[in-house]
Amino acid sequence: MQKTNTNSALISIDWPIPQVLAFSTTRQTPDNIHSSTPPFNDFNIALHVDDDPEQVADNRKVVAQFLPAHCAIQWLDQVHGGRVEVIKTVSPIPPHADAAITREKGVALAIMTADCLPILIADKQGKEVAAIHAGWRPLSQYIITNTLAQMKASPDSLSVWLGPCISKASFEVGKDVKDIFVNQNKALEQAFSDKASGKYLADLQAIAKHQLIEAGVNDIKCDTSCTLLEPQRFFSYRRDRQTGRMVSIICIR
Structure with a gap:
């Protein structure tokens, strides 16, 4: 479903649905583009991490160049919760939400991550798309269930991409986090491995x-x-604390 751009700046997601365009950035800067300065080295697209706002704005303009000419990006103010926003027109004021849905051409949905899991969704007719910011907190607050509940397409007609995130080998959490998920569904115990001293890998x-x-x-x-x-x-x-963000984007062409 995906391939990496030749200069490694983009992960292009080859959806089996021609009407859908999706991609994710890496931290690497596209060719011939000026990048952010340390500690945001390379291609940061987040305004909330104390990077130079003008540089971030320039980076976001570069991202927009990979979209169809009629598309504009809807950014979110991600709050690590369970709220979903249905987007009909792009607003310059980012909604407070961790997932977005659109059925409109010209609206590109964007999710920023730097360890959390980006999830992109499209119905197989190419008429509806969604993007989810799925850190452990949104996942524990049913962000996936909430998103699917507001989509018109049935779950069995959806195609889903789970993007790069912190892996189980690296994601240490406490018993409190494990208990939240296991109390919701006993089967989720398989997503955790014991480490030591009350810690788990999630x-x-x-x-x-x-x-x-x-x-x-x-x-x-x-x-x-x-x-x-x-x-x-x-x-x-988790590795660097003060750092930039990647973006995962999906739109209907």
Whole structure:
């Protein structure tokens, strides 16, 4: 479903749906583009991390160049919750939400990540798309269920991409986090492995896949790259704390 751009700046997602365009950035800067300065080295697209706002604005303009000419990007003010926004027209004021849905051509949905899991969804007729910011907090607040509930397409008609995120090998959490998910669904215990001293390793993609399958989604593709373990390709908040963000984008052509 995906391929990496020749200069490694973009992960192009080859949806089996011609009407849908989707891609994800890495931290690497597209060719011949001026990049952000340390500690946001390379291609940061987030305004909330204390990078130079003018540089971020320039980076966002570069991202927009990979979209159809009629498309504009709807950014979100991601709050690590369970709120979903249905987007009909692009607003310069980012909605407070961690997922967005659109059925409109010309609206590109954007999710920023730097360890959290980006999820992109399209119905197989190319008439509806969604983007989800799926860190453990939104996942625990049913962000996937909430998104699917507001989509018109049935779950079995959806195609889903799970993007690069912090992997199970790197994502240490406490018993409190594990208990939240296991109390919701005993089967999610398989997404956690014991580490030591009350700590566990959590698998965000496994949690998301289980929730999607439980909801009736059966077409799921994963990019299993680990954002923390690949510093040349990805920003990672847990690794670097002060760092940039990648973006995953989906739109109806």
